[in-house]
Amino acid sequence: MASSPSALMRFQSACVTCVQGGQRFVGRYRDFLLDPGTLFTLASLVLLIAATIVTPDGLINSEHARTWLYLAAALAGSLYIWWSAIQGIRERDFTADIPVSFATAAALIIGQYSAAAVVAVLLLLGGMLEEFVSARAGNALDSLSKLLPDRVTVRRNGEDLVVVLSEVQSADLVLIRSGDRIPVDGVVVQGTASINQAAITGESMAVERRPGDTVYAGTLNELGALEVRTTKVGEETTLGQIRRMVEEAQEQKAPIERILNRYAKFYTPAALILGAFVWWWSGDILRAITILIVFCPCVMVLATPTALVASIGNAALHGSLVKKGATIEAMAKVTAVAFDKTGTLTFGQPKLTTIQPLGILTETDVLRLAAIAEKLSEHPLGRAVVQAAMDRELPVPDPQQFTVLPGLGVQARIEDGEVVIGRPRLLSEQGITVDPEIQARATNLVAVGRTVILVAHNGQIVGMLVLEDTLRPQASSVIMHLKKLGIRTILVTGDNTVTAERIAGELGISEVHAEVLPAQKVEIVKQLQAQGFDVAFVGDGVNDGPALATANVGVAMGLGGTDVAIETAEIALLSDDLTKLPHLLSLSRQAMRAIKQNLIFSLSVLAIAVGLAIPGILAPVTGAILHELSSIPVIANSARLIGLREHHE
Structure with missing residues (x-):
């Protein structure tokens, strides 16, 4: 008995947790729960459960099914299906609701209330599950509005x-x-x-x-x-x-989905013709109603959008924004990825990598002098120098005087005297002697893509600063991962050939196109496509805009970048994290496999159900159960894509 208070407390805690979880669920999925489809589905389901409790044998005995509860359940569900069918006919969108409307109406007319109720509830539950997958997939981004x-x-x-x-x-x-x-x-x-x-x-x-x-x-x-x-x-x-783009992604449909809907239009007349033939052949209207129920293409049509929406949701949860379902299909076919260099494989900003003292001053002294002189500079090189000093927690007071020199250099007066910073030629023009050995060393570094600036203190060169656009730390592993996926990788950049080849060599990219203009990037993409490759182009969205639009899939580095990236690319890597790219490729391929699995499964179930319905083995209720239960594996197979994780190597 001593454990009873503890058990009671655990029970109370569990209840509180359950209530809080329910409140969070209602808050997160409020729009889904208040959707008319959800409300009609739940109303019909509750009435059917109540009718089954009151008259359980009504599910198998049509004479006992003629109660007001079964009728109410059938009407609650059927009315929404009929309304959807009428809307579809008006819009010339002949969906599964049309043959189901005929089936439920016929069942009600001949007194098969329980059959009509089960058919309506199961069809609506399938639609509600699809909407829930969609709501779950978009929930992570929809909740951002509350931030x-x-x-x-x-x-x-x-x-x-x-x-x-x-x-x-x-x-x-x-x-x-x-x-x-x-x-x-x-x-x-x-x-x-x-x-x-x-x-x-x-x-x-x-x-x-x-x-x-x-x-x-x-x-x-x-x-x-x-x-x-x-x-x-x-x-x-x-x-x-x-x-905005998530809403567009959920509204737009991939080509493969439109093809299925086009074929679905043929199912409605086919179902009606086959049902009428079976009724004429057998004289049993129940068989005709069963045919109408099991012949509906809803599971087949459901196969594609659930997988695409789940994939878009997965990408969003991992920091990648996919604009539309068609992009998932296109991404799955990608066989070549072309990368821009600056801002894509590299950070796109200069970073101070080497400090070479050229006199009695230490490395720290040279950096401190340069940072003070550059503190008021707005040039990216100057900011990189100041940032390097701040990273080392060096004191960087304001200079007493600051002047920008023609030729991207600076001259500043500090407590220790005068400091001049700039390229070797600039210092020579300022009357500062540059030793030939220093000049040669700087020239060699510039030849391999580095930026070199010299620091002079009171007329004497005291140090050399080497800056470069550094590689993103994950770039090398991404290229390696893409190669393992069988993807051809290409570097396409407007930078000089020496720098481009150095970067490509470090990453293991064998194909390099350097010193190209934006229009030439488009031509390179078109050449790859002409060779039979499906191309993804990854860029920062500035000069890469035309290439992003031309490629089969355009991937922009960072949604917070330029408007060009947002408007022309199909995918935005929100965190500028290249490791998302292999995940997107794997995700897209698995999504297309899931769609094919869903289609094969749904066609198999359709064939079996029709074969069992013609001789009368399936009744309307059992046919509806078989048909709608078949949608559960399809939805579950698609929903698993939401939880698909990244595999880092």
Whole structure:
């Protein structure tokens, strides 16, 4: 007895957890639960269960099935099916609802209330399951709309005002405190903060944001305070674009699905003709009704959209936005992937990789001098130098004077004297002697794609800084994974040949096209297609726009990038993570295999059911059960794609 209080507490805790889980479920799937199809399905199901409890033998004995509960269950379900059939006829979309409408109407006329109820409930349950798969797949992104705060603090005319989110305008200065959700897309003007961007980019770790950095609506400010200048609001934000494209993805249908629907149009007259023939041949109208029930193409038509929507949902949950179902089909056929270099295989930003002291100063001293001189510079090379110093936690005070020199160099006065930074030629033009050995070393580094700048202190060269656009850490493993999948890889870049070949060599890409213009990238894609390859082009969406549009599948690096990427690419890698690419290829191939499995299974069940219905072995109720139960394996086979995980090597 001593354990009773503990058991009671566990029971109460379980009940609370159950209630909370139910509340979360209702909150997440509110639209699905309030959909008319769901409401009619549940109403018909509840009435059928009640009728079965009151009159259990009514399922097998039509005389006992003529009760008001069976009739109510049949009408609740049939009315919605009839309405759907009428809507389909008006739109010239001859779906499975039409033969089922004939079947349920005929069953009601001859007094087979239980048969009509079972047929209606099972057909509606199949549709409801499909809608649930769709709701589950899109739920992760649909929930993003709830990530935005209702009210926002805006600084206008020196005053801090709290306004509703809809009143925030572009160029407004928005204040973001620690723990706040960021309500707009914008650029940090002041402050430093740790931002959790998992909801948008899928990044597991928070990232630091400083003045000049971009932030996105829906992300969380974990620590720090920011002033953000608004660049996009409402549906123009990255969050709004995600929602819009997910809706488009769920509305659009792949070519394979349209073909099935076209064939489905022939099923309706075929079912009616076969049913009429069986009635004439056997004189048994129940057999004709059974034929109408089992001959419906709903399971076959269900085979494709469930798999495509589940695949789109899986991609979204892993940080990739697929615009439409047709992309899944196209991705499954890809046999060659062409990569842009800058911003795709590399970060697209210079990074200080080497510091070579050329005098008595240490490496740290050279970096400190360069960072102070470059602190006010807006050039990417200058920012890279300052960032390197900050990464080492070096003090970087403002220079006393700062001048930008013609030729992308800077001259600054600091406490220790005068500092000049620039390429060797610039320093020579400033009257600073560049030793031939230093000149030769710099020339050799430039020849292999590096950027070299020299640091002079009080007229003497004290160090050499080497910068380069570094490879993304996952690029090499992605290329290796693609090769294992049998995919041909190509590097297509506008960069110089030496740099392109060096990058390709490091990654194991044997085919390189360098120093090409955007139009030439399109020609390369077309040449690959003419050779029989289905091409995916991966780029950052700037100069790659035409190639992204020409390829069989365009993949843009980062949805937060350019509008060109969003409009021309079929897929956006939200976190700029190349490892998503092999996953998308594997996912697409498995989706197409699932569709083929679904079609083979549904055709087999159709053939068996028709064969059993003609001699009268199947009755309307058993035929409906067999037909609708056959949709469960199809939906389950598709739904498993949502949980398909990435395999990292």
